[in-house]
Amino acid sequence: MRPIRAACLATTTALVTLLTCAPVAATATDTDSAHAKGKARVITLIGRLAQQTRFPVNPGGAPAQGDRTVFRSVLFDENDNEVGETGGTCTTTRVDNGGAEVCVVTYTLPGGQLEVQGMLFGILTGGLPTIPPPPFDNGITGGTGEFDRARGSVHAETIAPGTRRFTIDLKH
Template structure:
């Protein structure tokens, strides 16, 4: 079985992220959701998370390699109050690349995300974006992205940039 520190936090992506004061963080939007996406309502949701579990599955040959997976779960917080949960699975698809997908379960519905990230094994990613791929409930027609500000094994911070 792999050690989580080998590449575990690569999968942490938008998920098990290091606590950051979401409402006090600087808001930077490098991609305008209005540009080329129609005239829907935009919404930014700043969240922090605390990891509730991380499991690494060593598939194939022993040690880090293609096919290895990490499964992540976390509690989500908005302005310090509980705001839902998150679950994700990341699969190593190349030596330093993972394909991750996950879902944020929020009070008004679920928001799904996905990304492909190249990060050296053992190096936690930070300051990157993941694609919002869909949702349910109030988020049934949502699209956009989530900006990951910081990641760590214990949790982190990110902002959902949504177009309804």
Template sequence: MLSISKWGAVAATALSLATVAGPASASSDPYPLDRGRDKYTEVISLTSTGTGTTVVDNGTPGPGVGDQIIITANLYRRGLSYGTEGAVCTRVAAQTTHCTGTFSLPRGQVTWQHLQTTPIGTPPSDFDLAVTGGTGAYATARGYGHVARISESGGAFTLYLVH
């Protein structure tokens, strides 16, 4: 097993996502609600606190292609518990990581993925991720999420889901 740097746990948790505390409104949202034919955009702002991080050293010993970071986190909305998250990030090139994850929320699950170019040992800056599907109330969801900040205690993110 490989030891993980402080940023690795933080970035992995944040990559798995988090959000901005407080409700989002259409007036402050740079991406206004789309109330087209039988569809709408739901904005979900969350914060996360990591509950576990495991690094698996695959391939050549030491940091490199094939290594994985497995992340679990608790999710909060407006300061209240709102679900959990699980994610796996795999180093696919010297400076590129591919992450996939699932948010388990009260009304169903939302799945996502993300490809990030970040040198080993360097925390990523703000970025977007693709919403790839879901279950329950999110069964027809598509859209994206924006990770707005990363800190040692967790992260902040906003999901923009079109149903």
């Protein structure tokens, strides 16, 4: 079984590569409003994998270019309160040299949505999924509501099986 690559997040997979669930305390930091022009905002959330479906090019065979993973994770704040979800798709673009995927992910949060996309590298070790999945950074390409015209990045790291910490660095 290959790990989800996104979230990422699932989240995306993630994001992706967002795995089997295990409870972990959430950390959240939310400073200022991203909607005010020229402001920066950092949000830290914990994502727990809720659903994941894989669509391999070679079912039961080796990883291949074009393999796809679809995922959804539930997002939690510093008090372990559910605050949203993330969902997306990741597609394998390379299986040699550690493998790579391209992911497109939506983070649904109070006040709007964030759109994120980017590459994940090092998803395969010796032709098998890398466990735990490697950390990644993806770019924020836009959003809705209070995240309208948002830019910045999302850093994701696996902190337990099925659990990722997402640090969202918003620039507006």
